[in-house]
Amino acid sequence: KAGVTQTPRYLIKTRGQQVTLSCSPISGHRSVSWYQQTPGQGLQFLFEYFSETQRNKGNFPGRFSGRQFSNSRSEMNVSTLELGDSALYLCASRTVSNNEQFFGPGTRLTVL
Amino acid sequence: EDQVTQSPEALRLQEGESSSLNCSYTVSGLRGLFWYRQDPGKGPEFLFTLYSAGEEKEKERLKATLTKKESFLHITAPKPEDSATYLCAVRNQISGSARQLTFGSGTQLTVLP
Numbered sequence: 128k129a130g131v132t133q134t135p136r137y138l139i140k141t142r143g144q145q146v147t148l149s150c151s152p153i154s155g156h157r158s159v160s161w162y163q164q165t166p167g168q169g170l171q172f173l174f175e176y177f178s179e180t181q182r183n184k185g186n187f188p189g190r191f192s193g194r195q196f197s198n199s200r201s202e203m204n205v206s207t208l209e210l211g212d213s214a215l216y217l218c219a220s221r222t223v224s225n226n227e228q229f230f231g232p233g234t235r236l237t238v239l
Numbered sequence: 240e241d242q243v244t245q246s247p248e249a250l251r252l253q254e255g256e257s258s259s260l261n262c263s264y265t266v267s268g269l270r271g272l273f274w275y276r277q278d279p280g281k282g283p284e285f286l287f288t289l290y291s292a293g294e295e296k297e298k299e300r301l302k303a304t305l306t307k308k309e310s311f312l313h314i315t316a317p318k319p320e321d322s323a324t325y326l327c328a329v330r331n332q333i334s335g336s337a338r339q340l341t342f343g344s345g346t347q348l349t350v351l352p
Contacts, residue, residue, distance in 0.1 A: 131282070160339070170283075170326065170342035183339050217282050226271045226330065228340065230282035 129154065131220050131231035139237045145206040148234045152199050152220030158182075159201040160228060161193060164215040173216075176201055177223070205236075213238045241266045245327050245343035252317055252350050260312040260346045262327030272310050273340060274303050275326040283326055286312075317350045324348070 132151045140146050152159050161173040172185040176195035193203040199220075205212055215235050219228035242265045252258055264272065271290055275283035287296045289305040296303050300321065302313040312325055324347045328340040 162340075162342075169344045170328075170340075172339045172341070175339060185339065219282075227273070227285050227288055229285055230275075232280075232282045 131218055131229055133216075133218050133231040133234050135234060136232065137235045137237075139239065140208050141239050142208055142210060144208050145204060146208060146236060147202055147204045148216055148218075148236070150201045150203075150218030150220075150231060152201070152218075153229055156220035156222055156229075157199050158221045158223065159195055159199065160219045160221075161201070161203050162217045162219065163187070164217055164233070165213075170217070173203065208238045210238050212236065241329055241331055241341040243327055243329055243341055243343035245325075245346050247346060248344070249347045250349070252314075252348070254318055254350055254352050255316045257313070257315045257317070259314070260325055260348070262310040262312070262343055263308060264310070264327075264329050266329045266331045266341070268331055269329060271330040272305055273328040273330070274310070274312055275328065277324045277326055277345070286325075314348070317348075319350045319352050322348055322350045 134149045158177045160175040162170050164170045174184045174193050175182045179195045190206045195201045215233040217230050217233045219230045221228045244263045246261045271288050273288050274286040277283045287303040292307045294305050300315050304311045324345040326345045328342040
């Protein structure tokens, strides 16, 4: 079974730009969560989507948004990029009844 | 607010030298404690889920245990390929149907040949 895939793997942007990251969950997984990982703050929860609805949101500004499509694929968008947004953005998927989340390889975003 | 503290921050072991990693947690109604392994440049790899005090799970050289305040990841006779960052995370009852995890900062394990 194919794992969680994320595209692109690496991205370089400049301050003020916006970016869209994509995540394809494991086949049959309908829940997708997004996390930000930085050396200083570690892994922090951004939001979770299930059946195209946002279920929960972490403590991030409104510049961070996401959506989920009917095929369970998800995108997250960051507008008006800041230097502090440089991080590894991880996507994780799970089945409806399971607690275990399986992570993708991440997208490394660098903001210059 | 949920808190997860992992210790030590870094650990260097000789191959075959067994040890334990600690994860202390404060959570409003534990609904699962998770262990992950993360290699450099990769996403976390799921290892174990523990739900109640006294529960234990094993996988190859790894054994995870849980008490009401902490979890231990015991590594028996480690090999160099066990080198990685080990992450602990908790889920609380407040999150309801959502599966928001709160992660610790991790323990970076290095096993020397």
